[in-house]
Amino acid sequence: MFLHLKNILTPEEVQTARALLGADAPWIDGRSSAGGQALTQKRNEQLAQDSAPSHELRALVLAALQRDALFFSAALPKKIFNPLFNRYSGESNFYGAHVDGAVLRSKAPEQWVRSDISCTLFLAGPEEYEGGELRIQDAHSERHVKLPAGDMVLYPSSTVHQVAPVTRGARIASFFWIESMVRSTEQRLLLWNMDMDLLKLRSRDGENDPAVVGLTGTYHNLLRMWADA
Secondary structure (H helix, E strand, O other), X not given: OOEEEOOOOOHHHHHHHHHHOOOOOOEEEHHHHOOHHHHOOEXXXXXXXXXXXXXXXXXXXXXXXXOOHHHHHHHOEEEEOOOEEEEEEOOEOEEEEEOOOOEEEEEOOEEXXXXXXXXXXXXXXXXXXXXXXXXXXXXXXXXXXXXXXXXXXXXXXXXXXXXXXXXXXXXXXXXXXXXXXXXXXXXXXXXXXXXXXXXXXXXXXXXXXHHHHHHHHHHHHHHHHHOOO
16 A cells, blocks of 8 residues: 655754754765665765754654554554654765565564565655656556655555665655554455545544444454454
């Protein structure tokens, strides 16, 4: 499932994040966190995980995710890898085609996270840089994603993807992974579609309409059948 979620961060939160990710931020070589395949493909900078700005930004992003109902409906998160932050600019300006690791070690908290869903939360607006599109391959096409600051894209971690070279300015983003309660991408998509249709029915017919009650029960019975909480 590929999903664009708008306004995960407010404009004020984006401004706070950008201030913490300014010229004095502790950027390090992004290859320090790369696996074997990614090591030869990765040329970017990453915010040092143990730094004070990283701790503050991590809390900001996680709080924003907690209040977003659409994020919960789409991801059905069981575990969230601690948000990381990267920058593409100058000579550290691309990340070649790769697939994310299947199981990753999160530092805060210390836990293994299966990567069902990959997330990129944009912190720089598309007008601030040229290039830098997130290119995600699926069975029939390649999606090019470049979103407003504060918006986020969710996509299956099993897909081949890359960040195109940045030729002007700086592309700044947060990235992380979700281990979902529902492992199957197809099952999550079915639940998402049902939940979105239920929102429309509730708005039109009310919570107590018999069809709404029945379909809500079906949604939760499917979730009960498929979820590993």
